[in-house]
Amino acid sequence: MTATKNGRTLEFTRDGDPTGRSFGTQGTASGQFRRVSAVASTASGVVVADTLNDRIQLWTTVGTPSLIWSTGGFDTPKDVAVSNGTVYVADTSNQRIVKLSLATGSEIGTIGVGKLHSTEGVAIDAGGDVWVSDTGANRLVEFSAAGTLIRTFGSLGSAHGQFDAPGHLEVFGGKLYVMDMFNDRLEVFGLS
Numbered sequence: 001m002t003a004t005k006n007g008r009t010l011e012f013t014r015d016g017d018p019t020g021r022s023f024g025t026q027g028t029a030s031g032q033f034r035r036v037s038a039v040a041s042t043a044s045g046v047v048v049a050d051t052l053n054d055r056i057q058l059w060t061t062v063g064t065p066s067l068i069w070s071t072g073g074f075d076t077p078k079d080v081a082v083s084n085g086t087v088y089v090a091d092t093s094n095q096r097i098v099k100l101s102l103a104t105g106s107e108i109g110t111i112g113v114g115k116l117h118s119t120e121g122v123a124i125d126a127g128g129d130v131w132v133s134d135t136g137a138n139r140l141v142e143f144s145a146a147g148t149l150i151r152t153f154g155s156l157g158s159a160h161g162q163f164d165a166p167g168h169l170e171v172f173g174g175k176l177y178v179m180d181m182f183n184d185r186l187e188v189f190g191l192s
Contacts, residue, residue: 028053031067038079038168040087042102047087049077056080056089058105069105074098079168083124090119090132097122097132097143111147121169123176125191131176133166140166140178158183 025032034052041047045060045068055072059065075093082088086108087100097111097119112119117136124130128145139154140163154163164182171177171191178187 030070031057033057037077040080040082042082047080047082047102049080049089051076051078056087056100056105058087058102071100071105071107073107078119079121081122081124083128088122088124088130090122092119092135095119097130109147111143112141112149115149116141120165120167121179123169123171125171125176126174131169131171133163133169133178135165135167135181138163138166140169140176160187161189163187 028034033048033050036048037051038049039046044062045058048057048059050057054074054076055070056074056077057070058068060068074089074091077089078092079090080087082102085102087102089098089100091098095116095118096113098107099109099111100106101108111130112132116132116134118134119132120135121133122130129150130143130145132141132143134141138156139152141152142150144150154161154166156162156164158164163180167179167181169176169178174191176189176191180187
């Protein structure tokens with residue numbers, strides 16, 4: 001869990017009980033955070049969207065939490081997802097999804113350049129497709145793993161399938177969960 005305003009992350013069990021472990025402090029130095037917006041788990045740690053420091057960090061959480069790598073060059077990254085050794089970053093103000101190597105943090109590609117308005121959420125489905133919440137356009141966009149546009153849907157509104165600032169996304173159990181921020185709800189869609 002992120003303690004967004006306190007510049008740190010907190011660890012909980014799967015049942016929601018706090019473990020007492022946390023890492024990170026408020027600041028701009030390596031290993032510090034300014035406005036943590038999202039975390040995604042890996043086999044041995046977490047990838048953190050360090051939004052106001054314009055970077056992504058990978059931490060190991062085995063034993064004493066420690067910084068593995070930190071990659072900059074983003075403009076307000078707000079979400080991260082991990083799939084098959086690749087980190088997907090919603091690089092919000094640069095209007096794109098950036099793919100990073102989980103092993104090194106180096107950039108391995110981009111998705112959606114010139115096709116997105118404001119990317120605040122990213123999730124990967126079981127088939128490897130990349131789902132993006134294009135918040136500025138009040139829509140969801142699906143890309144193939146290679147970055148080919150598959151489809152878009154949604155518009156401004158409050159009916160099912162409409163959004164008012166869709167944000168973070170998650171894929172779980174064959175469903176896509178969308179945080180619809182200004183409609184104060186969670187939208188759920190079946191994936192097939």
